[in-house]
Amino acid sequence: MEDSVLYDLPTEFFADMAASHGYCDAQSILPFEGKYLCHCTCGSWDIEAPTRDEGLTLARQHTAETA
Ligand SMILES: [Zn+2]
Numbered sequence: 001m002e003d004s005v006l007y008d009l010p011t012e013f014f015a016d017m018a019a020s021h022g023y024c025d026a027q028s029i030l031p032f033e034g035k036y037l038c039h040c041t042c043g044s045w046d047i048e049a050p051t052r053d054e055g056l057t058l059a060r061q062h063t064a065e066t067a
Pocket residue numbers: 022023024025040041042043044045062063066
């Protein structure tokens with residue numbers, strides 16, 4: 001019975017987490033139209049990088065700044 005409640009939550013739950021905590025738990029770098037979209041779980045880091053390596057470098061800089 002409680003399962004249905006849990007399944008309703010994720011979207012709001014994660015939005016809440018990002019807004020209230022902003023932890024840099026993970027960064028994603030996804031190829032998109034010839035460039036790379038970089039995103040962090042903290043929700044305040046969304047950039048484009050020309051290469052995956054540059055995305056990784058920027059991700060390291062980002063986590064270093066916020067650690
Ligand atoms: Zn972050």
